[in-house]
Amino acid sequence: MADTVTxxxxxxxxxxxxxxxxPPLVVLTVMLIVWEAACRxxxxxxxxxxxPSDVFSAFAKHGGxxxxxxxxxxxxxxxxxxxxxxxxxxxxxxxxxxRFLARGFLPFIIAANTIPVVAxxxxxxxxFGHGITSKIAVTAFLxxxxxxxxxxxxxxxxxxxxxxxxxxxxxxxxxxxxxxxLPNALPYVFVGLKLNVTFSVIGAIVxxxxxxxxxxxxxxxxxxxxxxxxxxxxxxxxxxxxxxxFFLIIALLxxxxxxxxxxxxxxx
Amino acid sequence: MGSTVVMDDPAVQVExxxxxxxxxxQRVEALHNVDLTVDKGSFVSLxxxxxxxxxxxxxxxxxxxxxxxxxxxxxRKTPREERLERRxxxxxxxxxxxxxxxILANVMLPLELRGTPREERxxxxxxxxxxxxxxxxxxAYPRQLSGGMRQRAAIARALSTRPDILLMDEPFGxxxxxxxxxxxxxxxxxxxxxxxxxxxxxxxxxxxxxxxxRIMVMSPRPGRISRIITNDTPRPRTxxxxxxxxxxxxxxxxxxxxxxGCADG
Numbered sequence: 001m002a003d004t005v006t007x008x009x010x011x012x013x014x015x016x017x018x019x020x021x022x023p024p025l026v027v028l029t030v031m032l033i034v035w036e037a038a039c040r041x042x043x044x045x046x047x048x049x050x051x052p053s054d055v056f057s058a059f060a061k062h063g064g065x066x067x068x069x070x071x072x073x074x075x076x077x078x079x080x081x082x083x084x085x086x087x088x089x090x091x092x093x094x095x096x097x098x099r100f101l102a103r104g105f106l107p108f109i110i111a112a113n114t115i116p117v118v119a120x121x122x123x124x125x126x127x128f129g130h131g132i133t134s135k136i137a138v139t140a141f142l143x144x145x146x147x148x149x150x151x152x153x154x155x156x157x158x159x160x161x162x163x164x165x166x167x168x169x170x171x172x173x174x175x176x177x178x179x180x181x182l183p184n185a186l187p188y189v190f191v192g193l194k195l196n197v198t199f200s201v202i203g204a205i206v207x208x209x210x211x212x213x214x215x216x217x218x219x220x221x222x223x224x225x226x227x228x229x230x231x232x233x234x235x236x237x238x239x240x241x242x243x244x245x246f247f248l249i250i251a252l253l254x255x256x257x258x259x260x261x262x263x264x265x266x267x268x
Numbered sequence: 269m270g271s272t273v274v275m276d277d278p279a280v281q282v283e284x285x286x287x288x289x290x291x292x293x294q295r296v297e298a299l300h301n302v303d304l305t306v307d308k309g310s311f312v313s314l315x316x317x318x319x320x321x322x323x324x325x326x327x328x329x330x331x332x333x334x335x336x337x338x339x340x341x342x343x344r345k346t347p348r349e350e351r352l353e354r355r356x357x358x359x360x361x362x363x364x365x366x367x368x369x370x371i372l373a374n375v376m377l378p379l380e381l382r383g384t385p386r387e388e389r390x391x392x393x394x395x396x397x398x399x400x401x402x403x404x405x406x407x408a409y410p411r412q413l414s415g416g417m418r419q420r421a422a423i424a425r426a427l428s429t430r431p432d433i434l435l436m437d438e439p440f441g442x443x444x445x446x447x448x449x450x451x452x453x454x455x456x457x458x459x460x461x462x463x464x465x466x467x468x469x470x471x472x473x474x475x476x477x478x479x480x481x482r483i484m485v486m487s488p489r490p491g492r493i494s495r496i497i498t499n500d501t502p503r504p505r506t507x508x509x510x511x512x513x514x515x516x517x518x519x520x521x522x523x524x525x526x527x528x529g530c531a532d533g
Contacts, residue, residue, distance in 0.1 A: 161364040164332060165425075168351060168358045169378040179381070183368050260368040260409055 050230040055237070058230035066219065066231075070238050073204050073216040076132060077242065080139020081200035085193060088144045092151025092192075096181075102152065113145040117203060121210045130211060139203035143196035150192030154185025187261045190254040197250050201243040216242075279433055279465040280306035280329060285338035287324060298324045299335070300490030306482075311459055311466045313476035313483045317526065321491020322469045323437055329467060330358045330435050343432050350432070354382055357426035357464075359436040363418035365410040365425075372397065372406040375424045382429065389428075396424035399458060416447035420454070427458070433465045441471060449507055452478060460504055473522040478510055483518075485525040495525045 032052050038044065039051035046054055059066065095102035121138045128134035158181050166176050208217025216239045223232035282304040288297050299321045306312045314322040327333040328340060331347035342350045350356050365374045372393050373380075379389035397403050400420040410418055419439060426434060440448045456479060459466055470476050476483045483497040499518055501509060509515055 159364060161360050161362050164360065165364050167332065168330060168356060169381045170352050170354055171381045175381055
């Protein structure tokens with residue numbers, strides 16, 4: 001085994017950022033140019049494939065309303081994510097501490113998890129009404145399982161010898177939970193949260209497909225019916241952007257709260 | 269050592285200790301009628317082939333296992349009382365550090381769990397870091413350190429509550445020979461300076477002879493102490509102590525006993 005490992009990388013931060021961001025930027029630029037050129041020269045109909053410039057002018061024309069609908073969908077996704085994750089964390093903790101509860105409930109939870117969200121969304125909307133609440137409920141339903149399962153796994157994955165260390169030190173059950181099992185579970189928790197946050201955008205939009213008078217899902221459906229393809233593309237890109245931003249926020253939180261985990265090491 | 273010790277006040281007193289557990293519907297007698305006395309401030313090793321119950325015996329002393337019958341006293345109290353008063357230090361084969369805590373925070377852990385005020389536990393932890401030679405690595409994280417350094421941190425952690433007795437379960441088993449020698453010397457020095465009683469489980473007869481006042485050779489099926497070897501070589505000892513005629517004689521005696529135990533089994 002080597003002696004101490006020096007934590008600092010000699011490469012400068014600016015260069016590392018360029019290494020990560022440079023290549024995708026080049027690919028994106030080339031792709032946009034080819035796409036625009038193809039639409040113009042091959043004379044592709046707008047409803048088949050709008051050119052980037054068409055999508056851009058849709059942004060310019062409907063910017064205000066698109067932003068409003070993005071805000072609605074974000075609100076639904078975030079609320080559903082928070083509620084679903086909180087419920088998942090509580091249930092996962094209960095499962096980790098009670099074999100009876102875990103064995104009793106898990107088969108049903110896993111079965112429920114296989115229900116396609118489009119199948120259950122209408123039912124939830126009937127239960128929770130036509131407002132925003134039902135969209136939040138669908139989102140919460142979808143962003144609940146990953147954290148429940150990962151929380152349970154994380155809380156159970158502690159090292160037996162570390163448990164002995166806490167026993168010798170006369171630790172209370174509360175101390176064992178907060179100073180050992182919970183911090184130890186954090187990498188798993190973030191795996192669950194990253195899945196949840198992606199599902200939450202999907203959940204909100206699917207719920208809006210089923211029934212809504214606002215939100216990105218609503219924009220996509222109305223644009224589809226009126227063949228307003230540039231607007232549809234704009235809404236699609238915004239929903240993708242939403243998912244990416246939420247994911248990055250969780251990844252940032254992970255860097256802050258789990259800097260010690262091996263997966264946080266620089267990838268060579 | 270032997271002559272200066274007050275014999276009626278031992279650190280460890282084990283009488284007729286038997287521990288039976290069930291494994292696949294079979295009764296296994298891990299320990300059978302074990303008697304053991306460890307004098308205060310002395311260094312005792314438990315050695316023997318796998319399955320002889322040396323780790324089991326150590327875990328009974330640390331209240332990690334409950335015996336089936338017999339009496340166990342540590343400083344005239346039960347292991348449980350001693351443990352709950354934080355008078356037992358235990359070092360395991362793995363360092364078992366918390367990855368998310370700095371080395372200093374790991375060393376402070378038992379004091380933190382006991383509710384020692386922050387300032388006091390930091391002072392104590394810095395003191396311990398110095399004793400085990402980790403000064404300068406307070407803010408490092410466990411995975412940034414070598415195996416030997418991690419085990420040093422584990423030893424410092426075990427000493428943090430100023431225990432009466434230090435129980436060590438093959439603490440150097442996973443280390444290379446050079447690191448192992450160095451940690452042996454550091455352990456001798458800690459024993460010398462603090463006067464703590466040490467019970468060490470090891471696979472290495474040379475390590476046992478080098479460090480101990482007495483070596484308990486154990487044999488399996490059922491686990492028992494088959495011979496006690498006394499090492500009167502004066503302290504402080506160094507790695508050069510291993511080059512003496514007396515050292516070789518003790519190692520030979522130990523090996524002979526170990527081979528006999530294996531043949532019996």
